[in-house]
Amino acid sequence: MDTKLISSGVQYSSLPGNYIRSESERPNLSKVITCDDIPIIDLCCTNRTQLIHRIGEACRVFGFFQVINHGISGESTKNMIEIAREFFKLPMDEKLKYYSDDPTKTMRLSTSFNVKKETVHNWRDYLRLHCHPLDKFVQDWPSSPPQFKDVVSTYCKEVRALGFRLLEAISESLELQGDYIEKMLGDQEQHMAINYYPPCPQPDLTYGLPAHTDPNALTILLQDGEVSGLQVFKDDKWMAVNPHPGAFVINIGDQLQALSNGRYKSVWHRAVVNSGKERVSVASFLCPANCATIIPATQSGSSAIYRNFTYQEYYKKFWSRNLDQEHCLELFKN
Numbered sequence: 001m002d003t004k005l006i007s008s009g010v011q012y013s014s015l016p017g018n019y020i021r022s023e024s025e026r027p028n029l030s031k032v033i034t035c036d037d038i039p040i041i042d043l044c045c046t047n048r049t050q051l052i053h054r055i056g057e058a059c060r061v062f063g064f065f066q067v068i069n070h071g072i073s074g075e076s077t078k079n080m081i082e083i084a085r086e087f088f089k090l091p092m093d094e095k096l097k098y099y100s101d102d103p104t105k106t107m108r109l110s111t112s113f114n115v116k117k118e119t120v121h122n123w124r125d126y127l128r129l130h131c132h133p134l135d136k137f138v139q140d141w142p143s144s145p146p147q148f149k150d151v152v153s154t155y156c157k158e159v160r161a162l163g164f165r166l167l168e169a170i171s172e173s174l175e176l177q178g179d180y181i182e183k184m185l186g187d188q189e190q191h192m193a194i195n196y197y198p199p200c201p202q203p204d205l206t207y208g209l210p211a212h213t214d215p216n217a218l219t220i221l222l223q224d225g226e227v228s229g230l231q232v233f234k235d236d237k238w239m240a241v242n243p244h245p246g247a248f249v250i251n252i253g254d255q256l257q258a259l260s261n262g263r264y265k266s267v268w269h270r271a272v273v274n275s276g277k278e279r280v281s282v283a284s285f286l287c288p289a290n291c292a293t294i295i296p297a298t299q300s301g302s303s304a305i306y307r308n309f310t311y312q313e314y315y316k317k318f319w320s321r322n323l324d325q326e327h328c329l330e331l332f333k334n
């Protein structure tokens, strides 16, 4: 198959060979269990101490949690998902204007994960955008659908504010000053991946996204309200995190694992596909400034597990590798 994107509207009757995983690498969907106990945290909880405690526990035990009453309106999230769907429904020649397989581009439409490096592809197209500072990047974003820039800018601003509130709570949960993480991460970049997974003829042979950890600090994921696909690895099992109405899924990225000196986990997660329905997800990534130095916050009596490094150094390493390798943080251990 030599088309650059899989969101062509064509329904495939069988999976092209370069998407088929070897038997030992397949998702084994019948073994996946539903994760009922991933914490759902109400951010309007009036008891701050309790809120911080719940967030800390979720970060330590799961590396993942969901938030509700997060201050972002249902209208904004609905508009975001709708515009994402509309974008991927655009004619192929319109979409190809945005196509690039160069990971250093600040705006690009691409497919799979790292098409130039990988040998087996993934059943995903994605639009990747840099979102901060907005006025620097917004003019390069797609101009169709016509409301794209407006809807996505509004959403990005709201998500950024939510992310900062969460980072403050996470700082406190590590017994650090509320602004500790924000200060260490510098003027944080914000990237977005709008993921589109078309219906897949043989979902048990491939992935939307294979197991990976997120290289950034914090990820705020908006899932399609109806279609499941996200799975996290916990207690040696893959668990499905089904969409919870109105919730965002929050996960700790590699930088917070390093900054917390391994107390909080950047867990493996993946997206699987299905034969019946397309699926959309919108991942917003808060990333340290390139020049920010990540220094593990040690507790008294413990030493740093990771060496100090800059985010620039880390990001370069991450994108130079394949997703199916060991945790990138392993390479930064003391």
Ligand SMILES: O=C(O)CCC(=O)C(=O)O
Binding pocket: 193, 195, 209, 214, 221, 223, 229, 230, 269, 270, 271, 280, 281, 283
């Ligand atoms: O589509 C999903 O649910 C997961 C997306 C994801 O993990 C990512 O974009 O990093």
Ligand SMILES: [Fe+2]
Binding pocket: 212, 213, 214, 219, 269
């Ligand atoms: Fe991810």
